[in-house]
Amino acid sequence: MAVISENIEIAKGIFKMCLSGAPLGEAGQFLMLKQPDSLDPFLARPLSYCNIDKNSGTVTLVYQTIGKGTKAFSKLKQGSLMQAVGPCGRGFPLVSGNAVLIGGGIGTAPLLLLAHALRESQPERHIKVHLGFREEAYLIKEFGQYADEVSVDIGGIITDAADFSQAAAYYACGPEPMLKAAALKAEKAGAELYISLEKNMACGVGACFGCTCKTKGGNKRICKDGPVFNALEVHDVL
Template sequence: MAKILENHLVADDFCLMKVEADNDAKMGQFYMLRAWDKFPVLSRPISVFDSDGKTVSFLYKVVGQGTEIFQSLQPGADITIDGPHGSGFPDAQGKIALVGGGVGIAPLYLAAKRLKQAHPDSTVDVYLGFSGQPMLVDEYEQAADKVTVNVGGFVTDDIDPTGYDVIMTCGPEIMMRVLYKKCVDAGARAKVYVSMENRMACGIGACLVCTCKTRSGNKRACKDGPVMEGWEVFG
């Protein structure tokens, strides 16, 4: 059980929630959240937006009954958070691009912060794609070397993959697939890591709801991922 410290709208249908909880969350991991007893039946998987060891923050989109309940919660309320779960983004250095679309931008904030803290001489560029109102751009600009914002178009058009050593991405599967193909077609040297946003029921690999096909067989996004190498999923 965790105590909510902040919970507010940051853009149309998007909220940022900060809770008090000791944690060792890594960039790219997620928690299973619930603020109800029996219904809805399932907890909701939400990526870690930020963490400082004593608090953890979640950026979520209000799309259904569960997230509508989250949005109604006020500071001081209790919420159950289970995690952190999954494999996160790897440590990396050099020229790094973080590419996100929609709510898929969420794990890229902590990634930018952690990568710059660990490797101050590295260059971390962030590419944010939105279909509507941009959000949290100032926060990303403070964490990264450069932020490129695309509204209503294709954020994958904005990146030259040949300029990077590592590319990490999260967002709609079609966006990540296009980005991976662009890297291959350009002969980019960059290693590509993708975060799969599959539906999840348990978060620990038992239910197989989040299974996705890879070149090495079916894998569970929650347990074997959500972060995987691009060639495994899209190669």
């Protein structure tokens, strides 16, 4: 059982939760989180790692209060227990060379650990981050720790800002229309793009077939075979 060491609102409706004792994982992977013994909300919620401090073993998650589950999370106090199953799924591949990260809204959260991992695995690479928000920006300072350039857009279309002709690999996480736009631009430019998908999940471990998506290689389970996919595999069905 993990313990909540911090759970604070960092922007309107956006919370940062820190856990100690949770399983550690890679960028793009996620935890299935649930308040122990609660039957309502019933299911665990998948939240991607936003950052991990390997020294202290602290996991940071950033989430938006959208439904019943995340609203209940936001009310939990420091010291509360949290059931954390994971690490779940397959994360982002760390492609060698310069990287461009594109995040929309709460989809920016998993990209922070990705920027961290990319920087650690290849300190000299150039990392550019495009972050788009509807109203209020968050995590900007944190991205600055790892990225060479961070551009922020509020209310616009973030994919318009990204140039798909310069980097070795592109990574995107955010709303489906954003991912679709990024996938189309990447395909046109012949760029390598990895996207992180989400869907309602029951088990989170690949057993229930509740979150499958159609890909060129047949049905894939977002929770087990993803959530990160090469955009070329899935973009035609997004």
